[in-house]
Amino acid sequence: MATVSAKLPGARRALVPDFDVPLPPEFWRGDGAVRLRDLIAVIVRWEVIAFQTRAEARRLHRALTAQQIAEGAERGKVDSGGRDLEQCVTEEQAVGTAWQCFEDGIYLVFIDGAQQHRLDDQVFVRADSTILFVRLVMLAGA
Numbered sequence: 001m002a003t004v005s006a007k008l009p010g011a012r013r014a015l016v017p018d019f020d021v022p023l024p025p026e027f028w029r030g031d032g033a034v035r036l037r038d039l040i041a042v043i044v045r046w047e048v049i050a051f052q053t054r055a056e057a058r059r060l061h062r063a064l065t066a067q068q069i070a071e072g073a074e075r076g077k078v079d080s081g082g083r084d085l086e087q088c089v090t091e092e093q094a095v096g097t098a099w100q101c102f103e104d105g106i107y108l109v110f111i112d113g114a115q116q117h118r119l120d121d122q123v124f125v126r127a128d129s130t131i132l133f134v135r136l137v138m139l140a141g142a
Helices: 036-058 065-076 091-103
Strands: 002-007 014-023 033-035 107-111 112-118 120-123 130-135
Touching: 014 036, 033 036, 036 091, 036 107, 036 120, 091 107
Parallel strands: 002 130
Antiparallel strands: 002 014, 033 120, 107 112, 107 130
């Protein structure tokens, strides 16, 4: 499993909590090199499945404990679910969007601290690798 992080420059907190992604067996064949494009696709597909799972869980109404209500009030939102946002996300659309955003410079990718520059470059990922996505913020007039 590789650990994935996502950050926004200047933000104190990460965009999302770090999460682990199981890498497919083909990542461990031969010399261990894969294209950055393929690595991004695996991560995006994993996140689409996680998004769909979270969306399905939100459709159900949940009974909340007093502690969950208090914690939600402290965060500014008490959520008992019960909504269907009808968001349809396909894996292929999400992967295509991720590739295009990388090409457009919307985010950077670092693997074990080394910045990656091109989608078709070979990268080496180990089971204990950290993959960092840094979302950039465009300035007005840039």
